[in-house]
Amino acid sequence: MTRSTNTKVAFSHLTSRVKQSIVAVLSVTFGISMYIFMNGFMTGVNDIQADLAFSSLAHIRVYNDLPEDRSDLISDDQMPSQLVNLRHPKVIQYSEGINNVDREISILGQFDGITEITSQVNMNVFFRNGSTRVSGVLNGVNAAKEDRLFGMAASMKSGNWLDLDHRSDGIILGVGLAKRLSLGMDDNVFLKTGDGITRNFKIIGLLETSLNSIDNSKAYVRINSARQLVSENQSYATDIQINLTDFENAEAMAAQMRQYTDFKVESWNEANGQLEAGNELRNYLALAVSLTILLVAGFGIYNIMNMTVNEKIREIAILKAMGFEGWDIVEIFLTQSLIIGLMGGLIGILIGGGVSTIVNNVPFNIASLETLPMAFRKSDYLSAFVFGLLTTFIAGYLPARKASLIDPVEIIRG
Numbered sequence: 001m002t003r004s005t006n007t008k009v010a011f012s013h014l015t016s017r018v019k020q021s022i023v024a025v026l027s028v029t030f031g032i033s034m035y036i037f038m039n040g041f042m043t044g045v046n047d048i049q050a051d052l053a054f055s056s057l058a059h060i061r062v063y064n065d066l067p068e069d070r071s072d073l074i075s076d077d078q079m080p081s082q083l084v085n086l087r088h089p090k091v092i093q094y095s096e097g098i099n100n101v102d103r104e105i106s107i108l109g110q111f112d113g114i115t116e117i118t119s120q121v122n123m124n125v126f127f128r129n130g131s132t133r134v135s136g137v138l139n140g141v142n143a144a145k146e147d148r149l150f151g152m153a154a155s156m157k158s159g160n161w162l163d164l165d166h167r168s169d170g171i172i173l174g175v176g177l178a179k180r181l182s183l184g185m186d187d188n189v190f191l192k193t194g195d196g197i198t199r200n201f202k203i204i205g206l207l208e209t210s211l212n213s214i215d216n217s218k219a220y221v222r223i224n225s226a227r228q229l230v231s232e233n234q235s236y237a238t239d240i241q242i243n244l245t246d247f248e249n250a251e252a253m254a255a256q257m258r259q260y261t262d263f264k265v266e267s268w269n270e271a272n273g274q275l276e277a278g279n280e281l282r283n284y285l286a287l288a289v290s291l292t293i294l295l296v297a298g299f300g301i302y303n304i305m306n307m308t309v310n311e312k313i314r315e316i317a318i319l320k321a322m323g324f325e326g327w328d329i330v331e332i333f334l335t336q337s338l339i340i341g342l343m344g345g346l347i348g349i350l351i352g353g354g355v356s357t358i359v360n361n362v363p364f365n366i367a368s369l370e371t372l373p374m375a376f377r378k379s380d381y382l383s384a385f386v387f388g389l390l391t392t393f394i395a396g397y398l399p400a401r402k403a404s405l406i407d408p409v410e411i412i413r414g
Helices: 003-016 018-053 101-108 143-150 161-166 175-180 223-229 247-260 273-311 313-321 326-360 378-404 408-413
Strands: 060-063 114-129 132-141 156-159 170-174 188-193 198-207 218-222 239-244 264-267 363-366 369-371
Touching: 003 018, 003 326, 018 273, 018 326, 018 378, 060 247, 101 114, 101 239, 101 247, 114 143, 114 223, 132 143, 132 175, 132 223, 143 161, 143 218, 143 239, 156 161, 161 170, 161 198, 161 218, 170 175, 175 198, 198 218, 218 223, 239 247, 247 264, 273 378, 313 326, 326 378
Parallel strands: 132 218, 170 198
Antiparallel strands: 060 239, 060 264, 114 132, 114 188, 114 239, 156 198, 170 218, 188 198, 363 369
């Protein structure tokens, strides 16, 4: 039979049971809309978490790692035959930090895909105001480069971040640290290093990042001021921070950089495995929930199509007696299921996008978030539509196959 005839029969089946067809379309619509919403929401959460993490975490960090453990100077398999007496063993002092940082930056900065690279001088210090003393971390930075790395200027609650490069006596404190010290703008704060060096700084800014690890314990000064505190020259740094165009390439890029430097090269994946694990877990959870919903929708369509086959069994027998082949019957029922899938898919995309847009505008004033996070990726909409069609195809084919095997003689005879 011609395809136009098969299509007409398929439309006749759909329109003869309108309510049943609507239920089938709605099941696909719900599955696809939930697939889009769940994946968009989970992706939005992952993106926000990455933004928050990388507001203080570089994609790649280069630093001078601790020396190898040499506390066990003589191992069991190297024990000499005669008695050896070791008195007061000491680990030989090793070089701390990076002593020729400009050379390292020149070498590492030649790699493609780097958006910014800068050096830091970081140290643990005590901040003091009168009798109040608080331990924290002092970061000596190049303000302009640090801003390009982490967007520090946007987190300033008071003062101007870039003023840090022009004030050798200036310091910017996290708001939590300033509160613990009972200090504010233009106040003086004394700090003391682990080597006993003290210095007085004037507060020229307050920083609020919504990350407690920064706001409650960190302060920033010009990098040369930090070098003076540790009595080091202009080429000294404790860390090199590197950002890439795509943070997902950090692990591969770090592996290449290790061949060109003797210092420790650590990607964010290696330093923060829990961040990557959390992202992957949420992605798997969203995929599992979404596919489960689509499978449930597929079972619903299968039941409806199976009921249609049972209800139309005498009609199918008559069609086969009139000359319709088995594949004609399969085509009729597959056409019905694909029409249901197309209609449900298109409506589901519209509803899923609409719900995602509404959720994306829901106020959610926590940390730096103003609304609930939601990502809008074309791949989510495309994959939802394809999965929906695939589910309806399989759900329609099984009853169609059953219908094509009907023996018209036995059915007509009753």
